Amino acid sequence: MASPTVKLNSGYDMPLVGFGLWKVNNDTCADQVYHAIKEGYRLFDGACDYGNEVEAGQGIARAIKDGLVQRSDLFIVSKLWNSFHDGPQVEPICRKQLADWGIDYFDLYIVHFPIALKYVDPAIRYPPGWKSASDELEFSPASIQETWTAMESLVDKGLARSIGISNFSAQLVMDLLRYARIRPATLQIEHHPYLTQTRLVDFAQKQGLTVTAYSSFGPLSFLELDVRDAVSTPPLFEHEVVRKVAQRCGRTPAQVLLRWATQRGVAVIPKSNDPQRLRQNLDVTGWDLEEGEVQAIAALDQGLRFNDPIGYGLDIPIF
Ligand code: NAD
Numbered sequence: 001m002a003s004p005t006v007k008l009n010s011g012y013d014m015p016l017v018g019f020g021l022w023k024v025n026n027d028t029c030a031d032q033v034y035h036a037i038k039e040g041y042r043l044f045d046g047a048c049d050y051g052n053e054v055e056a057g058q059g060i061a062r063a064i065k066d067g068l069v070q071r072s073d074l075f076i077v078s079k080l081w082n083s084f085h086d087g088p089q090v091e092p093i094c095r096k097q098l099a100d101w102g103i104d105y106f107d108l109y110i111v112h113f114p115i116a117l118k119y120v121d122p123a124i125r126y127p128p129g130w131k132s133a134s135d136e137l138e139f140s141p142a143s144i145q146e147t148w149t150a151m152e153s154l155v156d157k158g159l160a161r162s163i164g165i166s167n168f169s170a171q172l173v174m175d176l177l178r179y180a181r182i183r184p185a186t187l188q189i190e191h192h193p194y195l196t197q198t199r200l201v202d203f204a205q206k207q208g209l210t211v212t213a214y215s216s217f218g219p220l221s222f223l224e225l226d227v228r229d230a231v232s233t234p235p236l237f238e239h240e241v242v243r244k245v246a247q248r249c250g251r252t253p254a255q256v257l258l259r260w261a262t263q264r265g266v267a268v269i270p271k272s273n274d275p276q277r278l279r280q281n282l283d284v285t286g287w288d289l290e291e292g293e294v295q296a297i298a299a300l301d302q303g304l305r306f307n308d309p310i311g312y313g314l315d316i317p318i319f
Contacts, residue, residue, distance in 0.1 A: 001150045002040045004285050005129075006234050007162045008185040010155075010162040011207040012107065015075055016262050017282055018043025019267035020214065022051050023224070025270035032273060037067025037068050045269040046187075047112055048097055051127050053315065057101035075107040080151070080164065083128040085116035085142040090150035094159050096122060109160035110188060111147060113167045115309070115316055116140040117307075130314055137314060144172065145179055152182045156202060166214075167318065177207060184186040184212045190307050192218035192257065193264060208277060212267040215307060216257050222306040230306050241300060245293045257290060258284035 001125035019041045024032055029052040033044060037059070060076070063069055078101070086095040118138035120128035121303060122218050132138040154160040164186035166178070177183065187204045191197055191213035201211050215221045219236070224231035235241055237253040246253045254277070258268045262285050270281045289297075309316040 001282050002042065003282060004211055006048075006265070007208040008108075008210055009183055010185045012161050012185070014108065014162075014186070014267065015043040015257070016021055016211065016267045017041075017284060018075070018077070018267070018269045020271045021046045021052055021056055021286050022214075023221075024050070024052055024056075024270075024271060026052050028091055028273070029055035030059035030062065032271075034063050034068075035062040035275065036244055036271075036278060037074075040282055042069070042157035043071055043075040043077065043279070045077045045214075046101070048084075048093070048127050049129070051111060053078065053100040057103065061102055069075055071103065076101065076103060076112065077108040077125055078106050080109045080147070081127060082113050082115045082117040082130070083120045083132075083140075085111075085147040086119055086140055087142065087146045087150040090147065090159065091154065091159070093122070093158070098159065105158055106160045108162045108164055108186060109151065109154060110164040110166050110186065111144075111151065111168075112143070112246055113309075113318070114144055114165070114169075114172050115318060116142040116144075116213070117268075117303070119297065120121070128219050129308075130312075137316075144176060148176060149178060152180075162186070164209075164303065165302075169318075170200050173200075173204060173209070183207075184221070186212050186267075188212040188214055188216050190224055190305055191217050191261060191299050193239075193242070193260065193304075194233065194302050194304040196298050196301040198298070198301075201266065202229060210267060212269060213261045214269060216268050216306075217254065217272055217305060218257075227306050227311050227314075229304060229311070235306060236300075239300065241296050248293075249289065251285065251287075252280055255280055255284050256267070256289065256297070259289055260294060261289070263289055263294060280285045
């Protein structure tokens with residue numbers, strides 16, 4: 001089964017359902033990507049920071065070699081890490097990431113966070129993470145405008161077909177839209193029933209940006225990272241409202257959470273190792289929640305954010 005696509009403001013079609021590569025282990029990544037392609041996944045959401053772009057690229061190369069897909073069937077997403085926001089660093093790091101994947105363009109290249117950190121030479125540490133070469137949290141003076149202008153030149157040079165942003169607030173999106181020559185095609189944000197971000201989603205969609213949800217299952221993804229609120233928050237899969245809707249639709253709670261997003265035009269990028277779950281997660285379009293169910297799930301909102309630098313002990317209060 002394949003995912004339907006959504007037309008981006010860049011003119012390209014993006015699958016509404018994809019496969020996220022965060023926390024996918026290096027030793028299983030190539031196989032996971034290969035199997036996901038076999039199951040019908042076409043969008044892969046990677047990043048420098050995930051440290052597995054080489055392996056993801058190997059999975060893709062094998063799928064192409066075996067005739068499962070062609071490059072043009074795939075939609076490969078990667079992200080510019082915080083340490084590479086300085087204008088002159090954007091193109092070299094994008095080229096390195098393309099070489100790691102073994103491809104010559106990204107379908108979508110995203111500014112991972114609106115946070116500019118001091119440059120770290122990849123020869124010293126890669127991926128660099130949050131600290132500088134001297135192991136401190138050090139900022140770069142690069143403005144978002146400087147970074148975005150360099151992102152636009154990636155499109156001019158054919159290195160990225162579309163460019164986007166992630167973890168941006170409405171204020172930052174508004175500001176960026178004032179000077180953007182090429183508008184961001186997508187805004188990727190944490191989005192689940194405990195953090196619905198309705199105003200931001202509505203604003204972005206009205207401005208023609210496609211919203212992509214990450215961490216659609218809320219606290220689940222953050223248990224292994226021991227994020228405090230994730231451990232103390234009731235799992236969404238067991239929430240009575242979600243379970244009732246799942247029962248009525250004859251679907252799993254995971255599918256209900258993903259459909260709740262896609263029904264609002266929000267793209268999703270879950271991952272799984274399990275073939276049955278892989279299939280389930282792709283089957284989240286073409287059937288509907290009732291309007292009352294969409295509202296009831298949205299009413300679980302608590303403004304509860306799990307992916308927050310502050311929660312990782314970093315003094316960066318962007319949210
Ligand atoms: P996820 O969607 O991968 O879900 C978390 C966990 O749910 C997984 O570990 C998996 O074991 C489990 N799961 C998946 N399908 C299931 C099913 N059908 N039934 C039961 N359990 C299931 O969460 P995530 O990794 O936080 O987010 C998804 C993707 O979003 C990431 O891989 C990454 O690509 C992207 N992301 C981006 C940012 C950003 O800052 N832009 C931050 C976090 C994640």
